[in-house]
Amino acid sequence: MDYAEFYYSQVVGLYPFDTDDCREQTDKVMKHLIDAGVSESDILRFIEESPPKDCLTPDDLPEWLWEGSLLKRNTFYYHNTLHIRPKAPTFNPLSKVEEVNQFYLEMKINYKMDDLINYFYETLRISKDLADKRKDEGSFNYLLNKYGRLDFCEAIDFVLALIDHNKPTNNQFPAVQNILDITQAQAEVYDLLKRRAADASLDKANTIHWR
Structure with a gap:
């Protein structure tokens, strides 16, 4: 249309x-x-x-x-x-x-809790048969509230970065068995993401560019 x-x-x-x-x-x-x-x-x-x-x-x-x-x-x-x-x-x-298409960098609008839960299971290669939606939503809401105090990035950025940091490589067995396990990497992710945010701010690379 x-x-x-x-x-x-x-x-x-x-x-x-x-x-x-x-x-x-x-x-x-x-x-x-x-x-x-x-x-x-x-x-x-x-x-x-x-x-x-x-x-x-x-x-x-x-x-x-x-x-x-x-x-x-x-x-x-x-x-x-x-x-x-x-x-x-x-x-x-x-x-x-x-x-070559003209450059733009826009942000999504529709990204809901179901998208975050699916990203967790797919990225960490955990069977969705083990999912407990009510428990998973509670865990993610807890993390989003916890990391909402960060001043260099949004909480959803930090949570997604935690998931990525725990991603298994090759045929490695996933170390993460439930959502709160990803917080074991929070110190490393904090340093990495804070440095990335500082570099992006310095280079003015943290700006939305509309098409």
Whole structure:
């Protein structure tokens, strides 16, 4: 579905310009919502609730899009699973030209507790047959609250980094048997992530870049 076209036809009434600049800007917002994990029903709700404007920008996104998500609006996250990036460059064998997409670095919107729990089991190669959703949610909520006091990164970044640090290599048997076991690496992860955050701040690499 062409969401930008839907916006101009149903909300604005018509596209009022001779150039496609505004349409392209609105389309970028719609593509961001798709890549950020927002459902079609919520995208349509956003469109229908938006005022008629020349074009929509990220500033027009409503707060309710983040309801139920572990992520916050206008917040930079370090973990790559929370990033939205352009596709890798591709080589066209016919034209012999490498096609490179314009750089952008955006953050996901929809990342819920189920996503975090799945990431834990998949990354640490633990059978999901052993999952206890109620217990797992309680454990992760405890960790997110505990690491919410950190001032150099978001709690979800720290928890994801803990999971990664405990990832088994090759055919190694996982040392982690339950969620709270990942905190055994918190000292190492604290040093690594704090150093990474300091370097990113120095290089101004902790900034959201919209497409």
